[in-house]
Amino acid sequence: MKKISFILSIIMIGLVMNSCSDDNAKSYPVAIKMTDAPGPYDAVFVDLQGVEITGSGGETASLNAKKGIYNLLDLSNGVSALIATDTLETSKVEQIRLILGTNNTVVLNGASYPLSTPSADQSGLKLQVHQTLQQGILYEILLDFDANKSIVVTGNGTYKLKPVIRTIQTAISGSIKGKISPVGLAVVTAVSTTDATLFYSTNVNIAGGFMVMGLPTGTYNVTITPILPLLPAIKSNVTVTAGLVTDVGTIVL
Numbered sequence: 001m002k003k004i005s006f007i008l009s010i011i012m013i014g015l016v017m018n019s020c021s022d023d024n025a026k027s028y029p030v031a032i033k034m035t036d037a038p039g040p041y042d043a044v045f046v047d048l049q050g051v052e053i054t055g056s057g058g059e060t061a062s063l064n065a066k067k068g069i070y071n072l073l074d075l076s077n078g079v080s081a082l083i084a085t086d087t088l089e090t091s092k093v094e095q096i097r098l099i100l101g102t103n104n105t106v107v108l109n110g111a112s113y114p115l116s117t118p119s120a121d122q123s124g125l126k127l128q129v130h131q132t133l134q135q136g137i138l139y140e141i142l143l144d145f146d147a148n149k150s151i152v153v154t155g156n157g158t159y160k161l162k163p164v165i166r167t168i169q170t171a172i173s174g175s176i177k178g179k180i181s182p183v184g185l186a187v188v189t190a191v192s193t194t195d196a197t198l199f200y201s202t203n204v205n206i207a208g209g210f211m212v213m214g215l216p217t218g219t220y221n222v223t224i225t226p227i228l229p230l231l232p233a234i235k236s237n238v239t240v241t242a243g244l245v246t247d248v249g250t251i252v253l
Contacts, residue, residue: 028088028133032063032096035080035213036072036145037202040185041108044072044115044151046161047101051084052124056092069103072145077209078177078245080142091133096141097124106151106159115151117161144213146202174240175213176222178248180233183208186226186253193219193237215240226253 032051036044051065063084075081104115117125133139152160176190185203188210192198198218204210212222222235230253240246 026089026091026135028091028135028137028139030063030086030088030093030133030139030141031082032084032141032143033080034070034072034075034083034143034145035078036075037211039073039146039151039203041073041106041151042110043105043107044145045069045103045105045107046072046115046145047103048083048098049101050099050124052097052099053088053093054095054097055088055090056094057090059090060097061086061088061090075145077205077207078175078211078213083143088133091135093129093131093133093139096127096129096143098127098143099124104161113159115159115161173214173216174242175211175215175245176220176238176240176248177209177211177245178222178235179208179210179250180204180224180226181208181250181252182230184226184230184253186210186224186230188212189223189225190215190220190238191223192216193221211245217242222248222251224251224253 030053047069048065049067051063052060053063054060063086065084066082070081070083100117104117105112106115107113127143129141131139150162152162154160180186183204183206187201187203189199189201190212195218198216200212200215202210202212204224217240220238220240222238224233224235226232233251233253235248235251238246238248
């Protein structure tokens, strides 16, 4: 199964801030978006009820969240949804917390199952960030849900959400996208040619497209592994540049 990853992207966009009554007051704008990678489910519904940020001193701030139930599988292959925005008074962000409601479900083969989130019900889904913000710079945080390793099937046939979290700065990372032909189920992996521990994966969506996000700058070998009888295909020495998306085109299996 694939993982629920949280990807942190920091977009350096200069903002002109309106002056407040206190000319010395500082503000740090943030925006949080949510995306997903394709998975083996019909739908994954997450009941978002709030977003909080914790500063270095333990202080918390509730952001202006767009509450609602999101189908994560609608947010794939580069599509994202803005879920929260605000302006902070603290420059140091240590943690982001997603507060979920109880209407979380997973749909598989047309049947809907409750998706329990015991840790989220009590204290929220926590993402360690440890970032220092700069005044007048918009920090955009992308939460990338990858359901393969995060949705766990228990012994009695129930489902639990146990997210695996990864934070990535888009300003120093890039992405690889492409398509496969013929269209079908397949896993895409990108492995650094210089460091085998830099290993990233995603699934092809129903249209045959894929995007592997949050890759450190470097060169990667991209492997497409379809279901049998089709055989794997490899795209070697794909260059990834910070802040850019490298399109490898259509890979024929």
